[in-house]
Amino acid sequence: MRFTDKIAVVTGAGRGLGAAYARAFAKEGAIALLIGLHLDNIEKVAQEIIDQGGKAKAYRCDIGDFDAVQGVFDAIHAEFGHVDILVNNAAFHKSMPVVDTPAALWDAQIRVNLNGTFYCTKCALPGMIARRYGKIINISSSAAKYFFPGFGAYSASKGGVMSFTNTLSEEVKQYDINVNSVYLGMVNTEHTRERADSDAAVTIPLDDMMQVEEVAKVVLYLASDEAAPFMGAALDVFKKKA
Helix, strand or coil: CCCCCCEEEEECCCCHHHHHHHHHHHHCCCEEEEEECCHHHHHHHHHHHHHCCCEEEEEECCCCCHHHHHHHHHHHHHHHCCCCEEEECCCCCCCCCHHHCCHHHHHHHHHHHHHHHHHHHHHHHHHHHHHCCEEEEEECCHHHCCCCCCCHHHHHHHHHHHHHHHHHHHHHHHHCEEEEEEEECCECCHHHHHHCCCCCCCCCCHHHCECHHHHHHHHHHHHCHHHCCCCCCEEEECCCCC
């Protein structure tokens, strides 16, 4: 197995893609540490992993709160000693034209999507540097590359994630730390299915979207030692209709 006894932290792991990443890491031998806002959700996923013979633990955390993030990573380091893999997956999105977007809604998307990525990375990074080993995968969005009406705040936050990824990669590649990202398109998750009938932004049939298992394969590859040559890469992970 590719990740035997590796410590893999996944944010936003209570459902959808984050839960899929955590399950996939555990199936390949990692100790999956699930971070999420809703404790019931992440505990349920962690227990499912344990029931299937894997190793997992859940940590409730609002990743937009630096003190809370620091507390969680302090607990992780105290129990497990280090973090090998960090997947910054947690995100918040609400579509709205810029002219109608309240400042609070803008701030909420920047807070979770961009600040949260920075906070978790900042807390995981010192141990990675000390050990000269680490894999960081930041989940961005095709909205940071292809622009859609109503996605002003979300696109700005995810574009920031891409720039952050590239800069960080240059800063830490001397320590053999891989920092990469993906431009993620529409994926057939619970959240997408809930939005399908009411959100005009969902324009692709569910069957034509990426499936969670397909995305998980890409993320696990970037987290693997096989992907060691990738530093600052930004992979397109979405389907286009012919």
